[in-house]
Amino acid sequence: QQQVKQSPQSLIVQKGGISIINCAYENTAFDYFPWYQQFPGKGPALLIAIRPDVSEKKEGRFTISFNKSAKQFSLHIMDSQPGDSATYFCAASMNNAGNMLTFGGGTRLMVKP
């Protein structure tokens, strides 16, 4: 059972545009929602994270929007740059589950110059 569903699988955006990646979860016990960025040949790197008591969190060009009632959260990348081209994973974890992350399926983002 896939507990975190991520869409789209791939995304092409022009430089300067907004990239939007969506995730939906099923388990209401999840209480921590991080986003990871992965470049080819590298491990995932923590980008930004949110907890369900906050509806939005912004760090630089990256914003997470969180909708607890809909069990959905999304990553917005403003002013997308070619250097943002990577695979993005949303994830979720529960406080009482050993900090195990459940990952979404990933989105391959390509930002065209």
Next chain:
Amino acid sequence: DTEVTQTPKHLVMGMTNKKSLKCEQHMGHRAMYWYKQKAKKPPELMFVYSYEKLSINESVPSRFSPECPNSSLLNLHLHALQPEDSALYLCASSQDPWGGQGYTFGSGTRLTVV
């Protein structure tokens, strides 16, 4: 030091070989993890170590044997692997094993089983 270091970066091994992957962190993190990642797929959890003790084994075959010699080191011993075990093996750590902690991942070991 804010890194998780994994060695080797690449490994090719035969199905009868025994090899080990090594992971090291000096951030004082007390939870360490092994993940397996196939191409174009998300990482899949294999093992969790909490305070140097194995706390979670996600039904991983016994040909994978983890070891945590101390709070900074994590090994994954490999024996009699199959070609389908070829993947990127990622080590990660977090400050402690409780929920709501971001992971620091290493760059991984690219394993090819021939």
